[in-house]
Amino acid sequence: MMVSKRSPKTPPFSDQQIRQIASGRSRAIAEWAQSTARQRGISMRRMPNHQFVKAVSRLSDGVVELDPVEELLVALGRAGILTSYQRGLLQVHYLR
Structure with a gap:
């Protein structure tokens, strides 16, 4: 039996x-996005668990509100x- 490996999407x-x-x-950056x-x-x-995650975040003093x-x-x-690297890079530079 041959199992094919899925290559990561470029x-x-x-x-x-x-x-x-x-x-x-x-x-x-905003206009490009x-x-x-x-x-x-x-x-x-919004993910189905958005409200739950938001509540847990608020209770743990780790509230993070993302803008649009x-x-x-x-x-x-x-x-x-x-x-994830590219998203992080854009987000950091967007917030500066």
Whole structure:
């Protein structure tokens, strides 16, 4: 019996391209995220456990509120458009 291994999906953007986007201003990163999501039909979607996670976060003094752009970056990551490294890089530079 032969078992095929699934190769990791290569994201459409290289780290170099993402670094270039991240070097821009916060507004440019936001516009890029919105445009990229729109082109690929990706939108923010609340996960079924969103309220539960939010409550646990609040109770643990670890409340983290993401703005719409940050949530869009997470959605792009979940869709495989961005790697976790790329999403983190964009988010850090977006927040600066």
